Amino acid sequence: MLVGLYQGERSELPFGHKNVIAQSYYLRARLVEVCPIDRDRESSVTRVMTLPPSTPMAIKSSPVMSDSTLSLPGQLDRWLAARHDDLVGVRRHIHMHPELSHHEFETAAYVARLLTAAGLRPKLIQRGNGVTCDIGKGDRVVALRADMDALPLLDVKNVPYRSTVDGVTHACGHDVHTTVLLGVGMALAQLDELGELPGRVRLIFQPAEESINSGALQMIDAGALKDVVAIYALHCAPQFPVGLVGVRSGPFTAACDSVEVRLTGRGGHTARPHLTADLVHALGRVVTEVPALLGRRVDARAGMSMVFGAIHAGEAFNAIPNEGVAKATLRVLSREAWREAPELVEQLIKDVVAATGATVDVRYTRGFPPVINDRMASAVIAGAAGAALGADRVVEAEVSMGGEDFAFYLEHVPGAMIRLGTGIPGIDVKMDIHQANFDVDERCLGYGIRTMVHTALAALSSPF
Numbered sequence: 243m244l245v246g247l248y249q250g251e252r253s254e255l256p257f258g259h260k261n262v263i264a265q266s267y268y269l270r271a272r273l274v275e276v277c278p279i280d281r282d283r284e285s286s287v288t289r290v291m292t293l294p295p296s297t298p299m300a301i302k303s304s305p306v307m308s309d310s311t312l313s314l315p316g317q318l319d320r321w322l323a324a325r326h327d328d329l330v331g332v333r334r335h336i337h338m339h340p341e342l343s344h345h346e347f348e349t350a351a352y353v354a355r356l357l358t359a360a361g362l363r364p365k366l367i368q369r370g371n372g373v374t375c376d377i378g379k380g381d382r383v384v385a386l387r388a389d390m391d392a393l394p395l396l397d398v399k400n401v402p403y404r405s406t407v408d409g410v411t412h413a414c415g416h417d418v419h420t421t422v423l424l425g426v427g428m429a430l431a432q433l434d435e436l437g438e439l440p441g442r443v444r445l446i447f448q449p450a451e452e453s454i455n456s457g458a459l460q461m462i463d464a465g466a467l468k469d470v471v472a473i474y475a476l477h478c479a480p481q482f483p484v485g486l487v488g489v490r491s492g493p494f495t496a497a498c499d500s501v502e503v504r505l506t507g508r509g510g511h512t513a514r515p516h517l518t519a520d521l522v523h524a525l526g527r528v529v530t531e532v533p534a535l536l537g538r539r540v541d542a543r544a545g546m547s548m549v550f551g552a553i554h555a556g557e558a559f560n561a562i563p564n565e566g567v568a569k570a571t572l573r574v575l576s577r578e579a580w581r582e583a584p585e586l587v588e589q590l591i592k593d594v595v596a597a598t599g600a601t602v603d604v605r606y607t608r609g610f611p612p613v614i615n616d617r618m619a620s621a622v623i624a625g626a627a628g629a630a631l632g633a634d635r636v637v638e639a640e641v642s643m644g645g646e647d648f649a650f651y652l653e654h655v656p657g658a659m660i661r662l663g664t665g666i667p668g669i670d671v672k673m674d675i676h677q678a679n680f681d682v683d684e685r686c687l688g689y690g691i692r693t694m695v696h697t698a699l700a701a702l703s704s705p706f
């Protein structure tokens with residue numbers, strides 16, 4: 243729906259691009275096929291991965307972007323073809339050296355080294371595990387964000403670039419996000435050198451997306467959104483084949499909070515529950531009645547879902563315990579419903595427990611807000627993806643009930659996130675993120691870079 247709407251406007255250059263670059267990618271809707279990747283071609287990859295830290299790969303001043311007779315898609319094609327093996331090498335290096343949330347020091351240093359080698363001036367945040375890097379000039383900044391942390395899972399893949407860190411692996415594709423943003427930075431740096439970057443772009447490499455103690459908030463506190471008018475990001479999507487991107491306006495991922503309900507009361511014999519608070523019964527009421535009541539107190543279109551994942555109380559079959567606990571997540575797709583949720587949930591729990599005579603203590607912990615893609619920003623990134631990859635490669639993305647801390651940026655500035663197809667053709671195993679064997683078709687790197695370069699240029703020319 244969104245894509246159709248945008249393409250209807252495309253021929254009219256809806257955002258009034260005044261510069262040749264911005265117009266060129268609107269007018270050239272399709273690129274040639276991304277160079278195919280030989281997944282077994284190890285020599286060049288190994289070369290990159292074994293470079294000592296003091297000699298990051300030479301990425302500056304490649305002549306391929308300097309052919310002014312080519313439009314941007316053509317220039318990008320040539321640039322990507324020349325850099326493809328290096329980019330795969332970067333992704334595999336990060337994949338082999340994953341770091342957990344809040345510990346992304348080596349990854350951040352690696353990112354900063356590569357950006358410096360591209361002639362850029364990256365800035366590390368004070369803790370050293372996040373990086374920002376501005377490219378170009380201008381008062382209005384368009385930000386692009388990648389996350390860098392890995393998950394506490396054992397890498398079970400049998401590949402040469404398997405994780406070298408026991409029990410830690412990039413199973414959410416953040417190695418891909420980081421590599422794509424590095425590639426975008428390098429490409430934009432070259433455009434800037436040629437005087438063809440019509441504004442300022444900020445790359446944001448954040449730590450700790452997988453942590454409830456969000457890295458996005460740390461980057462925002464460090465000033466990452468200063469002068470930013472719009473922000474964009476992508477996430478690996480193994481459900482889409484490589485070469486496709488999924489776009490969507492409005493809710494994209496759910497808010498995710500956690501709720502802990504602790505009950506206390508007099509215990510006793512199961513023969514005489516009337517002399518006790520009967521906590522097991524009380525907990526049973528909480529886990530069934532509270533979600534049911536929410537379904538009547540909150541607009542169904544808010545997409546609220548409260549699901550208990552843990553319940554603990556008692557030991558013996560004939561003894562009523564004097565304490566018990568139940569734990570749930572609360573997910574919701576509406577910003578307004580998310581804001582009202584803590585008070586409402588706490589009140590409903592208290593009301594339900596009041597009838598049982600137990601004493602209740604509710605701990606409601608805020609997680610991430612929902613990602614709500616801005617309408618205009620969604621149109622910008624959908625149009626840019628169509629221009630970068632071809633309109634038939636842009637599909638409608640589904641809403642996910644998972645959480646994503648990109649939402650924190652969107653609480654401050656408009657923006658949009660898309661799904662980048664990473665599905666590997668021909669494998670029977672259904673791949674999902676957060677699976678210990680998660681892997682991608684590395685051609686997604688090229689598709690991601692193209693899409694985000696086009697997005698940055700489109701956003702610089704949009705009226706945000």
Ligand SMILES: [Zn+2]
Nearest residue numbers: 414452675676
């Ligand atoms: Zn994840």
Ligand SMILES: [Zn+2]
Nearest residue numbers: 414416451477
């Ligand atoms: Zn992720």
